[in-house]
Amino acid sequence: MTESNRPFGFWTATALVVGGMIGAGIFVQPAQLAPYGWTGALAWLVAIPAAMLLAYVLSRLTAAHPGATGIVEIVGDAIGPLPGVLVGWSYWVGIVSANAIIALTAIRYLATFVPALTASPLATALGATTLVWALTALNLGGARGAGRFQVATTLLKLLPLIAVVLILVGLSFADTASFTAHQQAPFAADQFTTALTLAFFPMVGFESASLAAERVRDPARNVMRATMWGTALTGVLYVIISNGIVFAMPPAVVAASDAPIALFVEQFWGRGASLIVAAFAAISAIGCLNGWVLMQGEVPLGMARAGLLPSFLGRTSGRDVPTTAVLLSSLLASALILSGAIPGFTGVLTFMLQLTTAATVWLYFGACLAALKLGLVRLAAIIGLAASGWVLWGSGLEPLGLSIVLMLTAIPLYVFAVRKPKTARSSSAMAGPPE
Template sequence: MDGAHAPAYPVEPSIAGGVSQIASPDSNPSARKLGLIAATALVMGNMIGSGVFLLPASLAPFGWNAVGGWIITISGALVLAWVLARLTRALPEAVGAVGFVEKAFGAVPGFLISWVYLVSIWTAVVTIAVAAISYLSSMIPELGAHEFLPALAAVGLLWLLTLLNLRGIKEAGRFQVVTVALKVVPLIVVLALAAGALASGTGEVRPFEPQAISLTALNGAAALTLWALLGFECASIAAAQVRDPSVNVPRATMWGTGLTGVLYLTVCSAIALMLPEAIAASSPAPFASFVERYWSAGPAALIAAFAVISCVGALNGWVLMQGEMTRSMAARGMLPAWLAGTDAKGTPIRGLLVSSVIASLFALANASRSLKGLFEFLLLLSTSASLWLYLACALTAVRLNVARGWAVVGAVYSVWMLWGAGVGASGLSLVLMAAGLPIYLWSRRHSAKQAVQP
């Protein structure tokens, strides 16, 4: 989830928040459908965002448990990705991940999963903004010097991107194109520096201590790493826009998830295990700290700038998604109808404004936390909220007898990750899911009254 990018033309999100139908300007839709390479790039582009840039600091105290956590997370994500791909093949008419849930369990469970997914988008927006401010603080130390300033700065950045999206999807899409290619630069630099340092003997990896490996630490590390891999469901959700989806969607989902996972595993592990733990754990910009140690301060500042650009690009995409998701749910009668309104350019102004207000409240409610603490709390909350979607899809596959063996494994993994996220985050996400039910009931009742009026 943490790095989705917006297409340069209007999108119609499914009730899961993904792109279900893309309103291409081309009159020949088959000519504009995504092939395998483009679909794989969609998966990887939607997954690579802000999470990887702060995770090394959060993972440093876990040591080699973090490597195990990455392996568990990548394996679990691949299982869930395969289940979603099989569901897409079996239920092409369901229109998105939550459409699967609605098909198997009914309208109310479909709404609850849709609502909690929307909550995950709101918290993801704040988490990405915090990551951007954290890297900015490495260049502007004053940003992290005051207790409430990081949260206020994150809210300010969120509203700058909201204003950009209020100008229209086309402008937001153009901005996104500029940022997409730049996000992989820090990853490539770190990999090159790590390989060079190990080959020349100027760098060393923290010693492996088997006695330090524990189930609790593995679970905690895996819960943190899952944030960076959220978004692997995008190819399944956009299946209608993929050429030969029964073949290309599963391949793109598996290849995109696997390649991104391996890239994250090597980059984050290099930083967390090759930097001294005290430096890695306390750094507001671990990528920059790594580059400064193994190269110099000048390139480190440039890497920090690239990381900010990547975070801002991811934030732009998810700000667009929260507005479109809110509008789509309102259009389906799941939220108050007035949220479905758009301007002459099709921009969901009301959905954007309301969503950004709610996301800002998430940030301000936790403003007393440190940058790292704020990032980790919101990360776990967003991850646990997304996990309810993955769990529901796995249970849907079990009920509909679609890849049942893998679905059982995916369901067990989702439950384990909810436990790993902690009672606080997972419990709060469950409370927030239930909190949407009165809104749904009121919206349905109000829609029913309007339908019977002459």
């Protein structure tokens, strides 16, 4: 893809990073960490620097290989095509499962205004599936339009979070006792790994610009800037909002809430303000889903163009959209959503939440290995390996084991791809959009 045809500049790339990270997670994160008290508060002090460090490793890899289709190709070139395929495929599995979760969360927030959306598990599943396909249609219209939608929703989703920060700043001056009035659970070392995994999950997404490097103008410069600034901004918002809400309200009340941020705003600004927050939470989830629908096509596309997956996954439309990959991903996400409406399968999405973390972190692990092999930022890569391994272990043995099993399903596709004549793979990988 020529420089003039790359649709994403610095601001769109930053919107991909921020939009990919700030989705539904931050709007429920205080409830997940509230039971851990000081353990959860301190987990952010590890999760955010770890994310920043991993973001730096990925950015340096991308800057050193500006002509690559994305970080998966770079990992494959550095540590071998098969390991590259395995970590890239695992990441794609994580995207598909995350999209199912995000779509359901968006519908649950929209149900604040349209209760019929959650009148039954089937109604919720159908609403979420409809949302997935609406954003799929938007992305099939081209990356440029999807990128503009991402910028708009990212700006909108920041508004309620800034409002929460303003309330917390006001409380810190007017009523500092609010933050010490509620007894917090003391630090517990044996719970720290679990708390760290919970805190790290909403940080996932900082790699979005690296994955879509082929779409970014001047990727050697803009991917690094967008990734580091986007990750830093999001991390600061997370630690202020999550810890602020947990410490300003009774922990049991926060932990029991399905919408802790809306609950917090309602307590200090009234019911009307909380409804506005619910609306923006829905917008936030929809914007996040849009970014990940874009990524669910970009990851297989980059791997197919690099010759790591069959060429049919790299087929693009006249707007350079990987149609086959996008449609296949949305079909699988829809199947996952609808399975949650089947009696006896209602817990499948909770498990997929844990799987998403395990499946995506393998990419960070592979990127750190690639940096070590290439002699780039070795100290950061060593620390990043340790952090990735820690989060993988914290995700739980069952999700970790399943992520490995699903990762291995890429092997037949890889074998099929490499058996093709090299000339055919090269022409397929280098082909641009049809005229």
